[in-house]
């Protein structure tokens with residue numbers, strides 16, 4: 305596969321704090337020889353683990369972008385051991401627009417791995433992350449949220465690991481992040497995965513990785529942001545990168561298996577009967593789709609195909625057939 309056309313303004317082998325851009329060549333009408341500026345910060349200090357922190361993989365997910373932006377400004381080389389690489393706006397065009405997918409190519413970065421160095425901008429970014437950044441790293445964390453259309457209970461996402469060693473390290477990251485919930489994938493997330501997500505990219509390069517779903521709804525809440533900031537510091541501490549950090553007592557994480565999503569099977573306005581964290585039983589009506597265009601029509605009841613707890617829910621009231629309105633999870637065992 306050809307080399308990436310992306311060039312870096314930072315030297316990944318240098319110690320100290322560097323800030324600049326990954327330059328993705330993008331020749332367009334308004335800028336014939338221009339490039340897309342993907343912000344990057346590296347902090348290096350001698351021997352230690354290499355860690356990649358990413359946010360803005362989906363541009364309308366803001367909790368991680370704010371937490372990592374603060375980290376870029378606050379962390380100094382003397383605070384750490386090893387090498388930290390931070391992408392605050394991994395899919396820069398999407399993040400700049402506040403959209404899930406890139407407005408340039410409609411690319412969804414977390415469905416674009418392993419990418420293509422000569423493909424669309426989103427495919428080129430995916431390729432650079434997988435082929436250039438991941439191989440430098442021992443750990444990778446990609447911070448998501450429900451974005452504009454969903455809101456999640458704060459949840460860490462991880463695979464089970466392909467080996468006992470991988471499993472142990474993944475559980476350590478989960479315990480360090482200390483979110484109230486963890487979605488443990490039963491497939492994917494390991495070395496052999498064909499996943500198009502950053503977790504798949506990490507797995508193919510032997511990098512221990514987690515993702516997280518942190519609130520959402522196109523907004524930011526103080527409590528979730530505090531949880532992310534605490535979790536990031538605790539993860540860096542747990543892998544030996546932040547020796548001076550004093551981690552407080554863990555609150556504990558409930559491990560979940562996602563049963564599946566409940567989908568709208570009609571168009572209209574969705575009235576949820578359930579909220580985040582509520583329990584549902586198979587066959588329960590969990591909401592109704594109303595038809596104000598024909599107000600004499602009976603609403604369409606939405607049954608849950610699953611038992612479990614509401615882990616995420618749709619935000620916009622208007623739904624179309626095929627929209628996810630709830631995701632249902634149950635205890636992992």
Ligand SMILES: [Zn+2]
Pocket residue numbers: 361362365414448449451
């Ligand atoms: Zn996302």
